[in-house]
Amino acid sequence: MAVISEAAALGNRLDRLPLSAFHRRLVLALAGMILFEWVETYAFAFVAPALRDQWGLSLSAVAVVVGVGQLGAFAGGILGGYLADRVGRRRTMLICVTVYCAATALCVVVQNPWQLIVARCAAHFGAQGMAVVAIVVLTEFVPATARGRLQTYKVAVGSLGIPIAAWAGYFLVPQWTWGWRLVFGLGLFGVVFAWLIRRWVPESPRWLASRGEFARAEEVVRSIERQCGIVPSAEPVVACAPLTPTPPAPLTATPRPPAPLPPAPDRPRLTELLARPQRRRFLVVATMWVAGLLAYSAYNTWTPTLLSETGLELDDTLLLSAVLATAAPLGALAAVPLIDRWDRRRTQLVLGTLTAAALLLFGLVREPAAVLVLGCAVSVLFQMAVPFLQVYSAEVFPTRIRALGSGTANALSRIFNFAAPMLVTVVFTGFGYSAVFALLVALSLVGGCVAVAFGPRTTGVSLEATTPDRPRTAEKAALS
16 A cells, blocks of 8 residues: 555654764653653652641551552553544643643642642643653654664653652752652753753654655654755655556546545544454553553562561661662663663563562562662662663554553553552561562563563564554455
8 A cells, every 4th residue: 555655665764864963852852751750750759758747647648649640640641642643742742741740830839638639640640641652752753773772761861750859859858848849849840841842852754644644744754864964855755555557548538536635544542452453462561561560669669668577677768768769770771782682572571580580589688788789789670671661562553553552551550550559468468578579579570471472573673564554444445
């Protein structure tokens, strides 16, 4: 089909571009979306003690704030992905960052727990929507041979949000009664990245091509080529399907009407993710997200509590948390030389195995020095796996439902994450401290095993070759 050929030609031109200042600006602007997602995720853990003192919040009330925030993230992942596939990547990011900044401003001025619940839900909604679309946008612009590496740089910059939130909580919250408002106010800097998105990030030409808007897609690609030092050809070169030659019509023949444009594809639907041929890919990616986030969340949330239950004295837990959080960007940087070198599925399995080994040792030691060393190792390994998961989850879906598929899989992990506290409590109460880490070991291995067994290979492969993107109208015609 000509439609498929034109989209593939545009994708091939993007894949052949040399890395340039355009790609560096793109990584920086999109990294801000990830940075503020991490700030939003971690900030409340450091302000909750102050809110409990000032407002008299119970632990159950704190849990409600956290839970409603996760519901907001769930909605943001699905709706952000849907809008990105429906109205465009760039427009959706600007909508989500606007929601996030407005909600952050509300978090700064709230006066009671109910206002905070509403504001935190909206902030998580915006932050998750930003992050989901940022992953997809970078995947669609970057050459196939550097796709993982630039995603890793984006994650490395974005993961600075973890130590920023941790150290801001450590230094600001104890100093003033309103210090927690300053921590929430960090999200207002998202306005800077909204401006960078408007200035540096065009609409995805792959998304435009999937909608049949080839003229706009061609214009964007030619602009990027000029920024990369490539002189575009005088006439757009588009690979079309071969046409069957036809004899010239007689001079007296009635002129043929112009060929109709291909019909626009249907709206993206969640049901497509559970139908062939996307069902298997969606289940693989969703399993990777759910297992990975359950292990990561349980480790970060429960480790200090579990250690105190065993009698180990760690007086400065805030400082310990900040030190472990600082190790996060190092993990993303450590993934740079690996992510595009070997098959991402197998590397993910190796990282999961190393994480499982470190967690197993962590569950056996009691000495503070060993806890710190192994804790940092686990944090680094978890963060090394993040860019693999992000880029792989965007690569396996076709363009017209890429954001919806990746965002929904990510969002499901937020809902399943509700089970993490209860699951850890049951395992710890029934089987003890070491059994909790045995559970984390098993969860760490799941993602890589599922990817190797059932997921497609994507490393260094063009998106069009990995996920052939036929409009649904064409699919229906082929089946009829």
